[in-house]
Amino acid sequence: MYGMRTVRAPILVIALTFVTACARSIQSNEPQTTSLLLMLLTFSSQKQIYVANNLTPTISKFSFNPASDEITGTGETTISAIPIGLAVDPTGSHLYAAVTGNNTVTAFAIGPNEISSLSATATGSSPSDVTISSNGRFVYVPNRLGNTVNIYARSSSTGLLTDLGTTATGTAPVSIAIDPTGQFAFVPNFGSNTASAFTINQTTGALTANGTVATGSSPNHLLVHSSGRFAYVCNNASNNVTQLLINTSTGVLTANGTIAAGTTPSRMGFDYSGSFLYVANAASNNISIYRIDQSTGTLTAIGSAAAGSSPRRIAVGTAGLLVSSFGTNSLLRFSMDSDGGLRERSNTGAGSGPIGVASTP
Secondary structure, three states, X not given: OOOOOOOOHHHHHHHHHHHHHHHHHHHHOOOOHHHHHHHHHHHHHOEEEEEEEOOOOEEEEEEEEOOOOEEEEEEEEEOOOOOOEEEEOOOOOEEEEEEOOOOEEEEEEEEOOEEEEEXXXXXXXXXXXXXXXXXXXXXXXXXXXXXXXXXXXXXXXXXXXXXXXXXXXXXXXXXXXXXXXXXXXXEEXXXXXXXXXXXXXXXXXXEEEEEEEEOOOOEEEXXXXXXXXXXXXXXXXXXEEEEEEEOOOOOOXXXXXXXXXXXXXXXXXEOOOOOEEEEEEOOOOEEEEEEXXXXXXXXXXXXXXXXXXXXXXXXXXXXEEEEEEOXXXXXXXXXXXXXXXXXXXXXXXXXXXXXXXXXXX
């Protein structure tokens, strides 16, 4: 993650367009240079945000301007079927959607306020989410009704996926998380009340089973702390969060107690520093806030914040804490205070039944 940054493909395309137009304008004295330069600088500074709408086959698009601290809706893209989960690759060049309506994962090229479909690759039955490895080489899709995870190799240049097969999980896997080193993966199994651990082959991306640990009832999401030593599982039916310890050498999970959440916890996110955990509670319409003990990983409840109606998924990025509000068909944005508190900054209309959220880095 350190050292020279990879140039994002959409910006490179615009830059090349700009250089070409400059050369032409010098010859023809056309006043194109200034407007193209502004376009390049504006897009390169803005962040793109995407929301999967689960009641219509669309993805809502937004642009966040850090200078003005504003989110603007930029339209919707109609896709082949109902989407649910979204992920953006580490360079911000490609968007991937788990399309539960037709059992595919669809790749899109990211451009200025637009996404262009590249390909749709078959998954197992009822894909529920999509996760990209930190090096961008592999993509993983859990299949809720297939009890498997699909593994794909990803081309960094084209964004296209190559199917590498599947790995068995517990019953009804709903998400997958990868530790910061990229060595271990973890899957909450909604139907068997467990979390499965896997080791990741660094060459092939293959997953090897590495044991399971009991969770609460109907685990819906697992999140790994930036230290790589702790993980958390929100349990949809038992209304609590299971705290886990990760052996950083082996990737084995160990239970570390539970703590109460709101009603029907659905997804989680950390603040930028890894000091606080946020849990979206779909039925109590709020976000539970916890302080994380950096030595033990244990959570302490410190409050909650109202979050629209039926908040479903969370993404944390430059724009702050982003939450899909299923009941109000909107995208909520919160700033995160140094004491863990949340302040709602905007409420922007999305499509019908928003769930998955992702943003460019």
